[in-house]
Amino acid sequence: MALEDYKKKRDFSKTPEPEGKVETRKGKERFFCVQKHLASHLHYDFRLEHNGVLLSWAVPKGPSLDPKVKRLAMKVEDHPVAYGEFEGVIPEGYGAGIVMLWDVGTWTPEGSDIDAALKKGDLKFTLNGFKLKGSWVLVRTGGRYAGARGGGDRSWLLIKHRDDWAGDVDITEFAPRSVKSEGDFEDILGEDTPAVWQSNRPAKGGDAGAMLAQIIERAAKLKATRAARPDTKDTKDTKDTKDTKGTKPKRSKRASGKK
Ligand code: MN
Numbered sequence: 529m530a531l532e533d534y535k536k537k538r539d540f541s542k543t544p545e546p547e548g549k550v551e552t553r554k555g556k557e558r559f560f561c562v563q564k565h566l567a568s569h570l571h572y573d574f575r576l577e578h579n580g581v582l583l584s585w586a587v588p589k590g591p592s593l594d595p596k597v598k599r600l601a602m603k604v605e606d607h608p609v610a611y612g613e614f615e616g617v618i619p620e621g622y623g624a625g626i627v628m629l630w631d632v633g634t635w636t637p638e639g640s641d642i643d644a645a646l647k648k649g650d651l652k653f654t655l656n657g658f659k660l661k662g663s664w665v666l667v668r669t670g671g672r673y674a675g676a677r678g679g680g681d682r683s684w685l686l687i688k689h690r691d692d693w694a695g696d697v698d699i700t701e702f703a704p705r706s707v708k709s710e711g712d713f714e715d716i717l718g719e720d721t722p723a724v725w726q727s728n729r730p731a732k733g734g735d736a737g738a739m740l741a742q743i744i745e746r747a748a749k750l751k752a753t754r755a756a757r758p759d760t761k762d763t764k765d766t767k768d769t770k771d772t773k774g775t776k777p778k779r780s781k782r783a784s785g786k787k
Pocket of ligand 1: 567
């Protein structure tokens with residue numbers, strides 16, 4: 529696996545994403561991460577380190593801790609291991625939007641042959657992250673799943689196995705923030721240039737468009753507040769009005785999931 533697709537899709541003079549390379553990291557535990565990515569649509573990029581790259585699936589609704597819930601996971605191009613630390617703003621081109629490092633940790637395969645499991649389309653594994661733990665499976669559907677029309681053999685399902693780490697808490701709602709910066713999307717954008725997509729927003733209509741419009745507004749306010757009070761690094765006091773929809777349950781201020 530040589531990251532050709534990853535490099536082909538990106539212009540590294542225009543994106544802050546790492547160019548990266550295939551890494552040989554022997555004797556280390558296998559890394560995994562989930563990046564929450566607001567691009568044309570909100571999705572969660574689920575990545576497992578294997579053979580020097582990050583195998584990657586885009587999960588539109590994000591992982592669920594409920595074993596009854598099967599989440600569509602579209603296989604996408606392998607990413608460099610260095611991508612697993614990335615959080616930031618992609619100003620233009622492929623994946624333009626905001627990337628948040630939503631969870632990180634290590635993973636362990638539950639079988640002895642990862643390549644055979646991938647080929648078979650049935651990979652069982654254990655996660656040890658801040659938010660995601662315990663036993664999971666990725667199963668290839670071969671396009672049979674109703675939500676994956678046209679996906680061909682790129683469509684898989686991400687499912688939690690029943691164990692002590694399963695439950696009916698909505699983990700994406702309960703722990704929405706970054707495990708790297710503890711910030712939300714507006715904080716990440718506020719650290720960068722809130723007006724970067726003034727004329728060409730990556731998400732225009734629908735839920736993602738509305739979400740992005742609000743994030744841009746909040747990021748601009750955060751940045752202005754910070755500029756007015758350069759000694760004030762802690763912006764957490766301004767977070768109370770941040771829920772994007774009135775129907776959302778009020779979440780804990782400390783619900784970033786970070787230990
Ligand atoms: Mn993505």
